[in-house]
Amino acid sequence: MKVPLFDMTRQYEKLRKEILKNLDAVFTSGRVILGDNVKMLEENVEKFLNTKNAIGVASGSDALLVAIKALGFEKGDYIITTPYTFFATASSITRNGLKPIFVDITEKDYDVDLDKVEDILQNHPEKEKIKGFIPVHLFGKSMNLKRLKEIKEKYGIKIIEDNAQAIGAREKIDGKEVYAGTVGDVGTISFFPTKNLGGYGDGGMIITDNDELASRIRKLRVHGAAKKYHHDEVGFNSRLDEVQAAILKIKLKDLEKYIEKRIEKAETYKKLFKKHDLEDKIKYPEVKTDKSHVYHQYVVELKKGDRDRLKDFLKEKGVGTSIYYPVGLHSQECFKDLGYDENDFPLTQHATKTTLALPIFPELKKKEQEYVVENIKKYFEGEEK
Numbered sequence: 001m002k003v004p005l006f007d008m009t010r011q012y013e014k015l016r017k018e019i020l021k022n023l024d025a026v027f028t029s030g031r032v033i034l035g036d037n038v039k040m041l042e043e044n045v046e047k048f049l050n051t052k053n054a055i056g057v058a059s060g061s062d063a064l065l066v067a068i069k070a071l072g073f074e075k076g077d078y079i080i081t082t083p084y085t086f087f088a089t090a091s092s093i094t095r096n097g098l099k100p101i102f103v104d105i106t107e108k109d110y111d112v113d114l115d116k117v118e119d120i121l122q123n124h125p126e127k128e129k130i131k132g133f134i135p136v137h138l139f140g141k142s143m144n145l146k147r148l149k150e151i152k153e154k155y156g157i158k159i160i161e162d163n164a165q166a167i168g169a170r171e172k173i174d175g176k177e178v179y180a181g182t183v184g185d186v187g188t189i190s191f192f193p194t195k196n197l198g199g200y201g202d203g204g205m206i207i208t209d210n211d212e213l214a215s216r217i218r219k220l221r222v223h224g225a226a227k228k229y230h231h232d233e234v235g236f237n238s239r240l241d242e243v244q245a246a247i248l249k250i251k252l253k254d255l256e257k258y259i260e261k262r263i264e265k266a267e268t269y270k271k272l273f274k275k276h277d278l279e280d281k282i283k284y285p286e287v288k289t290d291k292s293h294v295y296h297q298y299v300v301e302l303k304k305g306d307r308d309r310l311k312d313f314l315k316e317k318g319v320g321t322s323i324y325y326p327v328g329l330h331s332q333e334c335f336k337d338l339g340y341d342e343n344d345f346p347l348t349q350h351a352t353k354t355t356l357a358l359p360i361f362p363e364l365k366k367k368e369q370e371y372v373v374e375n376i377k378k379y380f381e382g383e384e385k
Contacts, residue, residue, distance in 0.1 A: 003359050003368045005320030006194050010363035015250060022246040029242075034222075037245035042205070044252055048168075049179045051187075051207045053214035056240030057221050060164040060190025063204035064092035064134075066238055067186040070206075070216045071158050073098055073131050080120060081134040081162075082112035083328040083340075084348045089134055089162050090329045100338065101130065102330050104345040109285075110299075110355075111143050112136065113347075114151065121155045132158040135184075137166035139324070140196065140262075140296030141285070142180040146173045149183045159184030164204075165296040167197050168259050172290075181207055186217075191240075191248055196262070196296050197255050199244040261362035262295040263287070268366060269298060269358070272373040281305065281380050297324060298360035305383050307354050313379045319372050322357045 012019070026032060038056045045054040057063050065088075073079070075097040081089055083102040093100045101124070103116045112135055124130060133151070135143050152159045163169075163181035167189050170179045181187025191203035208214050219226045224235030251258075266287050273282055283301040285293065302310065311321050328348040330340035343349060358372055 001368070001371050002318040003320060003364075003372055005322055005357065005359050006361050007363065008193055008198070008200075008361075010361075018250050019247055022250060023243060026242045026246050032242045034239050035242045035245075037242045037249060038240050041240075041245040041249045041252070044249060045189075045205060045207070048252065048255070049182055049207060050177075051179075051182050052209045052211065053207065053217075055206045055214060055217050055221065056245060057204045057206060058238040058240060059202040060188060060192060060195075060204040061088035061092065062221075062236065062238040063164075063188035063190070063206045064088055064160065064162060065095055066217055066220050066236055067160050067188055067206050068092055068096045068098070068132070069236075070213055070220055071132065071160070071185060073158075076129065077131040078124075078126065078129045079132040079134060079160075080112075080117055080130060082136055082138075082348075083330040083345050084110055084112075084325060084351055085136045085138065085162070085329065086164070086325070087329065087332070088164075089136055090335065093134070094335075098132075100329075100335075102338075102340065102345065105347050105351065107347055109141060110138055110351055111141070114144065114147050118151065118155075121151075121157070130157065132160060134160045134162050136162040136164075137169060137180045139285070139299050140166045140169060141288075141293040142166055142169035142171055145171050145178050145180065145183045149173070152184065159186075161187040163187045164190035164192075165195065166294055167195070168255055169292055169294045170290075171292045182209070185210065186213065191244060196258055196294055197248060197251055199248050201241075201244055203240050203244040203248065205240070258362045259291060259294045262360060263289060263291070263293075265360050265362075265364055265369065266293070266295050266298060268369050269360075269373065272369060276373055276377040278373070278377060278380070282376065295360055297322075297357045299324060299355050299357045301351070301354045302356070305380060307356050309383075310376070310379050311356055313382075314372070314375055317371075317375045319375060320359055323352075323355065324357055326352055328352055 042054040161184040187207045189205040191199040220235035224233040
């Protein structure tokens with residue numbers, strides 16, 4: 001049996017007729033950049049996330065880059081973030097002439113450790129230069145939104161929520177449902193094809209309740225021009241195209257259903273790990289039915305055995321897996337000048353060596369999950385001989 005890590009073709013078969021109809025309308029209209037589909041998608045995301053402004057851009061990476069630029073940091077300011085995340089989280093800082101300060105993750109769920117973030121905000125020798133914080137809602141799990149809100153208010157720093165992996169994740173604050181990406185000054189979203197709300201190419205979005213900030217972001221995405229050929233500042237060419245928007249507005253209607261199916265897959269994995277007595281060998285994500293985790297990736301950690309050998313074993317059996325992330329950002333060659341030692345962040349180092357993403361997507365079949373876990377069981381049986 002072959003079990004892909006992710007398969008977009010199964011979803012496409014169900015949506016094919018509607019997608020092709022929408023694409024034909026785009027091409028027939030003759031407008032393929034920042035047209036009615038982008039506007040409608042922006043409005044629908046605003047309603048879905050209960051936010052005032054959603055601005056489409058060319059990618060999730062650009063969303064971070066443009067959002068940071070719009071917040072008006074000064075060259076040399078420090079921005080706190082995690083070393084256990086996708087490269088764009090940190091590169092968006094340095095590309096804006098700013099300096100990242102990395103903070104280690106928690107052992108429980110790989111989130112940036114907010115206790116350590118507060119310690120740095122209080123005790124860093126140049127704490128007055130720390131002007132921002134990029135928390136990452138990693139693997140689809142919402143961070144502690146209430147705590148993020150408190151940190152923002154207590155320390156007066158700008159918060160850019162990297163919500164590339166967790167659109168639709170939420171928690172209740174004072175009885176009100178609040179979505180990941182909406183408690184900071186800005187939130188950023190990726191529409192990369194593998195995302196829970198994924199297009200068929202690159203795409204991204206920036207969300208904010210600050211109208212003035214939103215106005216600047218809209219200018220920045222079109223070369224800093226509020227009016228064509230009249231540039232208030234140097235911006236970017238970062239526009240969401242009509243093709244992706246036409247597809248995404250279809251998928252957005254079913255996002256809640258996709259999330260619920262992903263939660264079901266997480267529950268199935270949990271039951272299978274228990275059935276095969278793998279709990280002493282595999283650490284797996286907690287199942288959260290309140291949608292605070294939307295399971296963009298399903299990442300397990302090996303308590304015993306060798307992660308890379310397991311990956312190779314599953315590959316031989318036809319099971320797709322991936323490693324998020326094999327190298328911490330503090331160890332990347334391009335960030336060598338930051339002066340971090342490879343072992344400065346032991347929990348990040350541990351995660352890079354022991355975690356593995358298993359197949360998860362809404363159309364994944366139960367028999368495929370059973371095959372995945374049965375082969376994990378076989379791997380450990382072989383290791384124990």
